[in-house]
Amino acid sequence: MTELLQNLIDGLGRGSIYALLALGVAVVFGIMHLLNFAHGELITIPGYLTYWAFNQGWNWWTVVPLIIVSAVLSSLLIERVAFSRVRGASDFTLLLTSFGVHFIVAAGFLLYVSASVKPYPRPGWFADTIAVGSLNIEVFDLAVIVVTIIVLAGTTWLLQRTMFGLALRAAASDFDTARLMGVKSDSVIRGAFALSGFLAGIAGVFWIMREGQVTPTAGINPMLQGVLAALIGGLGSLRGAVLGGLVLGLAEVLLRSWLPVGIQNLTTGFVFVMIALLFIFRPGGLLSVPQVERV
Amino acid sequence: MFPNLKRDVGFPVIGSVVLFLALFGGGLIYQTILNNGSAERLVTTMLIDAIIVIGIQIYIGNTGILSFGHIGFGAIAGYVFAVYAISPEEKLKRIPTAPFGLTDTQVSPGLAILIAVVVTLVFAVIVGIGLARSGAQSGSVAATVITLALLFVTHEVAKSWPELTGGNRGGISFAIGESLEGRALILVVLFASMLIARLYGQSRSGRLAIAAREDSLAARAMGVNPLVQQMAALLLSVVIVSVGSSLRVWQIGSILPDRFFFDYAMLTLVMLIVGGRNSVTGAVLGVAVMTGARELARRLGQDGFEVFGLGLDEAPLDWVFRENLNSVVLGLAMVGFMIWRPTGILEDWEFDQWLYRRFGRGTQTEPGRLAELDDVPAATFEASGVSVAFGGFKALTNAGMTAESGEVVGIIGPNGAGKTTFVNVITGMVEPTDGAFSIDGVDLTGSASHELSRSGLVRTFQNLRLFGALTVRENVEIAALVAKEHRTERTLRDVDSLLAEAGLWEHRDRRARELDYGNSRRLELARAAAMAPSFMLLDEPTSGMSDSESLTMIEQVRHMAATVGAGVIVIDHDLGFITGISDRIYVLDQGQVIAEGTPDEVQANARVQAAYLGSAADR
Known part of the structure; x- marks a missing residue:
């Protein structure tokens, strides 16, 4: 029982990060039907800035805002340089563009920094735990969960209660009609990328802390988890993306604890197989948005 | 094959x-x-x-x-x-x-x-x-x-x-x-x-x-x-x-x-995309181009700006020509092509097909006219009791109709009458809450789109759906290929003759997306006819056409249908067109069939006039 609770908390902590990443993927997907394979770069770029900042003598209090701001700016920059030029293109083109952006960023760091691992210190409280009864809760997990709840609440408010949120949701459900109704496509798309960057920035803070190092291809894993979580939840559904993130996190942790010792390092493989099974039996994901075929 | x-x-x-x-x-x-x-x-x-x-x-x-x-x-x-x-x-x-x-x-x-x-x-x-x-x-x-x-x-x-x-x-x-x-x-x-x-x-x-x-x-x-x-x-x-x-x-x-992971997936994809993914010639060209580009980038990265003995040593370009330049080249090629030429250098140009058009085909003459088919097996389409409810809203209530091969049956009704829902049911897009439809007694309710057309009910689309990148002839050929397999009991018409009948002979080698509106409509008709259908279901075939174009369309529909011996079910909201083309008409209003008969009978019907003209007949 204790072990299960412990795992649930671990899983929620992990899943919260995925949820934030997935939500960022889903916001952009909703607005321009782009499944952003470059979403992980919003962690790679701040990751290298973190490495740089610590070499300059910064500390976590100043690095955290740096991560968030740089993630938002990177997201806007990538939109401006690449995605704005393929707006309205086929899904095939959009997918490959984002994949190419990932590659350019990764290769850029390879070219100008190096292929080797760049380390930086984790925060002092990283490994601390709080004992609650027989449970040992990691402060890190707790922080992730609390921050995620706050951010999700804020995002919900933004989407439900502000003009920007209304414009975004309208554009996500029918872009052309929203434009006819006076929604400015440029600003709503940029807004979506900024929001996506902000969510990636928050997730990035924890991801970067946890990793303790950065490499040119550091973006692949967060991208994959975010994309998969968004897909598990059901592409196009924001609530689904959050749910998908949590499910993915829990599945990873629980599976790792249940698998026999010999094959524990195959956890990721098993998670993928489970996801494949989910798609076979529920092709649209957990909260699938009904797709009406237009004639 | x-x-x-x-x-x-x-x-x-x-x-x-x-x-x-x-x-x-x-x-x-x-x-x-x-x-x-x-x-x-x-x-x-x-x-x-x-x-x-x-x-x-x-x-x-x-x-x-x-x-x-x-x-x-x-x-x-x-x-x-x-x-x-x-x-x-x-x-x-x-x-x-x-x-x-x-x-x-x-x-x-x-x-x-x-x-x-x-x-x-x-x-x-x-x-x-x-x-x-x-x-x-x-x-x-x-x-x-x-x-x-x-x-x-x-x-x-x-x-x-x-x-x-x-x-x-x-x-x-x-x-x-x-x-x-x-x-x-x-x-x-x-x-x-x-x-x-x-x-x-x-x-x-x-x-x-x-x-x-x-x-x-x-x-x-x-x-x-x-x-x-x-x-x-x-x-x-x-x-x-x-x-x-x-x-x-x-x-x-x-x-x-790592030999078979992201980097290699990226490399092979870029090769394919750059040359043109839709053609084998493109794939091969892409392999050659990207192999060359990467090798060049690798050398530039290693030796600075000095390649094949050409040297520009003291370069302000040192920040570009560095090691690993070749992986940046991959990413740039991918994004660049996606932005400026997403279909690659060759699009779908295929060397051997160019060779064939140029040298292999010889001169072609337009085939002669086809005689109308009069020995096709008779067929009956029947829909009965079809009801569709979306939640509490009844889009269609107990709708039914019949059609025989050789006749043109019109379905008409004002906007919101349930026409589209009815089409969606008999094209397999919407499952009816109740009711059934069949051809010659074979129940087709709930069949998938491709099964319906193989059974002889072939549709066209309100907003033209052609295979844009394929030539006009290839569009018709696709349908003929399927017909050859699944419509064996029918007389199959030659692709070229159908093109000629539809007045598309001179356009046969153009891509379908280059056709003007009228020709696109005719192509859709020819493509449907090549399926050797028992019934052609035409969904608003004149939408976007002028009155005079609609009149020509009436002739073309009747002619194409007779050429392959098919019955026609045509849905439209244009009263003039429907009465002009149909032998019999069903009138839908508020999800129900309110009248049925010849064009004259229907036009004289008081309920129809009320539904269409809003007259005071029953109010």
């Missing part, structure tokens, strides 16, 4: 020979000029990459589904090949405890390739079923993520199962001298891959897959089951990728998880 032997077999053979000689010859020239070992290795690598890229082209090009997973399949094949082909002595060093007694097993490399192909095919079938379940179609996002997941799973397993794979450190390698020497085998496989890819593209399955790539809904309405053709393309492409990957492992002499 091949509609036209000369065009679909003869010329692809000639084309493949030329293409093969061009790629290999170009490599030989480069190698001779540089005359060193590294140039020789580069050319060999290019030849192997070409095999794998051509294999991927068969899937991505013909189905339009972006796959990262083919390199994952390559990893499976590569490992299976290595584990079987490497000698027990070498395996003892790396994987002394391999499962299934594989450490002590060794077979000849040829047999090992065969085993690799078979094992990989098993995985391909499983993945293919998953793709089909996810509703994969051209540009499908979910399908692409599934293939991406496959790439990651294979990589993950290769890393985490060192007992079998040797893990990430050492991998497994051939003994020195046992890796593949010489190029004979690679060249044979390369030529075979080119030929197979071209033949597949021209084959029935390939053409149907391409139709579904262009427009999945329209293809299904023409009786194509995209899932079957996608699976065929997947399996064939996996066979070639597996053989190519085995050769790659054999030639390099070892395998590591």
Whole structure:
């Protein structure tokens, strides 16, 4: 029982990060039907800035805002340089563009920094735990969960209660009609990328802390988890993306604890197989948005 | 299997020979000029990459589904090949405890390739079923993520199962001298891959897959089951990728998880995209171009701005010409082509087809007129009690109609009357809450779109759905291919004659997307007619047409229907058009059939006048 609770908390902590990443993927997907394979770069770029900042003598209090701001700016920059030029293109083109952006960023760091691992210190409280009864809760997990709840609440408010949120949701459900109704496509798309960057920035803070190092291809894993979580939840559904993130996190942790010792390092493989099974039996994901075929 | 032997077999053979000689010859020239070992290795690598890229082209090009997973399949094949082909002595060093007694097993490399192909095919079938379940179609996002997941799973397993794979450190390698020497085998496989890819593209399955790539809904309405053709393309492409990957492992002499991962997936995709993913010629061109571009970038990165003896040493360009420049080039090529030319250098230009049009076809004369068919078996369409409710809203209540072959039946009603819902029911897009429809007593309720059209009910679309990248003739040919298989009891009309009947003969080699509106409508009609339908269902065939165009359309519809002996069910809201074309009319209003009869009877009906003109008849 204790072990299960412990795992649930671990899983929620992990899943919260995925949820934030997935939500960022889903916001952009909703607005321009782009499944952003470059979403992980919003962690790679701040990751290298973190490495740089610590070499300059910064500390976590100043690095955290740096991560968030740089993630938002990177997201806007990538939109401006690449995605704005393929707006309205086929899904095939959009997918490959984002994949190419990932590659350019990764290769850029390879070219100008190096292929080797760049380390930086984790925060002092990283490994601390709080004992609650027989449970040992990691402060890190707790922080992730609390921050995620706050951010999700804020995002919900933004989407439900502000003009920007209304414009975004309208554009996500029918872009052309929203434009006819006076929604400015440029600003709503940029807004979506900024929001996506902000969510990636928050997730990035924890991801970067946890990793303790950065490499040119550091973006692949967060991208994959975010994309998969968004897909598990059901592409196009924001609530689904959050749910998908949590499910993915829990599945990873629980599976790792249940698998026999010999094959524990195959956890990721098993998670993928489970996801494949989910798609076979529920092709649209957990909260699938009904797709009406237009004639 | 091949509609036209000369065009679909003869010329692809000639084309493949030329293409093969061009790629290999170009490599030989480069190698001779540089005359060193590294140039020789580069050319060999290019030849192997070409095999794998051509294999991927068969899937991505013909189905339009972006796959990262083919390199994952390559990893499976590569490992299976290595584990079987490497000698027990070498395996003892790396994987002394391999499962299934594989450490002590060794077979000849040829047999090992065969085993690799078979094992990989098993995985391909499983993945293919998953793709089909996810509703994969051209540009499908979910399908692409599934293939991406496959790439990651294979990589993950290769890393985490060192007992079998040797893990990430050492991998497994051939003994020195046992890796593949010489190029004979690679060249044979390369030529075979080119030929197979071209033949597949021209084959029935390939053409149907391409139709579904262009427009999945329209293809299904023409009786194509995209899932079957996608699976065929997947399996064939996996066979070639597996053989190519085995050769790659054999030639390099070892395998590591990272050799078949993101970087290689990226490289092969860029090669395919740059040349033009929809054509084999494009794939080969892309391999050559990207091999050259990367080699150039690599040299520039290593030697600064000094290549082939040309030196500009003190360069303010030092910040560009650095090591690893070649991977940036890959990314830039990908994004650049996506922004400026997403279909690649050659789009879907195919060398052998150009050759055929230029030299192979000879002069063609327009075929003579077709006589109307009068000996077709009579058929009856019947729908009865059809009701559809969306939640509490009843879109259709107890609607019914009949149609006989040889007659034109109109369905008309004001907006919101339930016309579209009725069409959706009898085209298999919406399942009725109640009721049924049938042709000659065979119940078709709940059938999929492609089954309906094979049963003889072929539709057109309100907003034109042609296979845009295909020529006018190919559009009609697709339908004829399906008809040949599934409409055997009917008289099938010759494709060229149908084109001539539709007045499209002079446009036959143009791409469908280049046609003007009237010709597009006529093409859709000709394509439907080529299915040898029992009934043609025309959904608002005059939407967007002027009155005079509508009048010409009446003649054309009646003529095409008579040419293939089909009955016509036509839905429109234009009273003038419907009364002009129909023998009998059903009037829908508020989800119910309120009148039925000849045009004169219907026009005289008070309820119809009320529904249409809002007169005070019953108010």
